[in-house]
Amino acid sequence: MADTLQKLETVIRERRVGDPALSYVAKLTAKGRPKIAQKLGEEAVETVIAALSGDRAATTSEAADLIFHLGVLLADLDLSFDDVLAELERREGISGIAEKADRAKD
Numbered sequence: 001m002a003d004t005l006q007k008l009e010t011v012i013r014e015r016r017v018g019d020p021a022l023s024y025v026a027k028l029t030a031k032g033r034p035k036i037a038q039k040l041g042e043e044a045v046e047t048v049i050a051a052l053s054g055d056r057a058a059t060t061s062e063a064a065d066l067i068f069h070l071g072v073l074l075a076d077l078d079l080s081f082d083d084v085l086a087e088l089e090r091r092e093g094i095s096g097i098a099e100k101a102d103r104a105k106d
């Protein structure tokens with residue numbers, strides 16, 4: 001799984017500076033961060049719609065679009081999937097309920 005994300009991140013970073021006529025990553029990147037973020041939001045909504053319809057194939061496809069667009073946005077901020085995975089690893093074993101209760105004390 002991590003290998004697939006690594007390959008996706010590598011191609012996204014290569015294509016960012018590619019020809020917008022030939023590369024969707026280059027075309028979207030050239031439109032700027034607000035447009036990338038907007039596309040990520042649209043893909044999130046499409047994932048929700050697919051999930052609520054109970055369509056597992058469509059949900060899988062929309063989730064892939066979502067993760068791809070997240071990769072484009074992360075690259076635009078010079079962040080990597082590894083940064084996100086490290087944060088998830090940091091959270092391992094920390095109950096979401098306990099973490100939220102701790103936050104409420106601040």
Ligand SMILES: N=c1c2ncn([C@@H]3O[C@H](COP(=O)(O)OP(=O)(O)OP(=O)(O)O)[C@@H](O)[C@H]3O)c2ncn1[C@@H]1O[C@H](COP(=O)(O)O)[C@@H](O)[C@H]1O
Nearest residue numbers: 008011012015018022023024025026039042064065068069
């Ligand atoms: N995983 C993906 C991937 N998933 C989705 N998409 C594209 O994301 C776009 C989203 O579809 P939409 O219809 O919502 O977008 P749109 O109509 O083109 O854009 P708007 O007009 O709405 O702004 C489509 O063009 C999809 O083909 C992807 N494009 C590229 N990749 C990966 O990125 C690599 C590099 O792609 P290029 O940059 O195109 O070479 C590819 O080899 C793939 O590995």
